[in-house]
Amino acid sequence: MKIGLIGFGKTGKAVASVILQNEGFCLEWVLRQSILLEHRSVPEFLGVHSDESGLIYSSATISMQELLDKHPVDIIIDFSSDQGIYTYGSIAAEREIKIISAISHYKESEMKLLKELALQTTVFWSPNITLGVNYLLFAAKFLKKIAPWVDIEINEEHFKLKEGTSGTAIKIAEALNVEKENINSVRAGGIVGKHEVIFGFPFQTVRLIHESISREAFGSGVIFVAENLKNKSKGLYNFEDILEPYFTA
Structure with a gap:
């Protein structure tokens, strides 16, 4: 093609x-x-x-x-x-x-x-076209479906010059019914892109993480x-x- x-x-x-x-x-x-x-x-x-x-x-x-x-x-x-x-x-x-x-x-x-x-x-x-981050989104939605009452935190980290909240993080938040204002953002040199979804259960946590090592x-x-x-x-x-x-x- x-x-x-x-x-x-x-x-x-x-x-x-x-x-x-x-x-x-x-x-x-x-x-x-x-x-x-x-x-x-x-x-x-x-x-x-x-x-x-x-x-x-x-x-x-x-x-x-x-x-x-x-x-x-x-x-x-x-x-x-x-x-x-x-x-x-x-x-x-x-x-x-x-x-x-x-x-x-x-x-x-x-x-x-x-x-x-x-x-x-x-x-x-797609606001993020990497296969891994979209698999993370799929898995996160399934877990939320199993336990709709679970506490959820979303963290995103990107290179220093990236403006605004990550479009991928916003998409994850929308899919999991998390307020966009509650997304935690970090901007620092050397980071390509990282997204983390934390599920807080009683007595345990589940973390889904995707990190782009290279563009x-x-x-x-x-x-x-x-x-x-x-x-x-x-x-x-x-x-x-x-x-x-x-x-x-």
């Missing part, structure tokens, strides 16, 4: 590296705002051995229409910003290109747009999602939709 990647920050670079090393996918191009690195080879820039010739393009010098005309793809993966969807969403949906969005926070207007695009193509969104974990998550979206019809999907069949099989 041919992939177009939007966003080439630290996480975008890690995701590109993982895609390049997977034989089932081809990274056709990377789109970023800056003109720096324009027309550079992604494998060459990242130092990854690959026969793919995916190039870096800038949205300042090429339109999405022109990019897709020259280099069509099957999936667009978005690691840019909450405004990125306006750049490619409508054009991708018209061409029935699958969309995988890994944006941490979307406002109501962007969520509305995702639902509209899902009427035309396959759309997936390549997001790339592995992208590959897992893309493989599971191959045969999905039009609609808006999340990680629960993809994981549920594995639990019921």
Whole structure:
């Protein structure tokens, strides 16, 4: 499957590296705002051995229409910003290109747009696209179902420059009916991302912890999602939709 990647920050670079090393996918191009690195080879820039010739393009010098005309793809993966969807969403949906969005926070207007695009193509969104953290969410929901009266605390830790409460932690809180104001946040250098759910039972505690050791974990998550979206019809999907069949099989 041919992939177009939007966003080439630290996480975008890690995701590109993982895609390049997977034989089932081809990274056709990377789109970023800056003109720096324009027309550079992604494998060459990242130092990854690959026969793919995916190039870096800038949205300042090429339109999405022109990019897709020259280099069509099957999936667009978005690691840019909450405004990125306006750049490619409508054009991708018209061409029935699958969309995988890994944006941490979307406002109501962007969520509305995702639902509209899902009427035309396959759309997936997750504020955290790592497989491990979504397994944690699944397990947490099951435990809460077994013991709805249990005390719950949610802790999240991220790198120093990350703004706002983690979108993943908010999603966990919503799933477990915990007030967002009760999420405990830590920001410190060297941390990639860590989420912990503490269940306080009488005489015992259960702790579910997920920690991203490297940003390549997001790339592995992208590959897992893309493989599971191959045969999905039009609609808006999340990680629960993809994981549920594995639990019921």
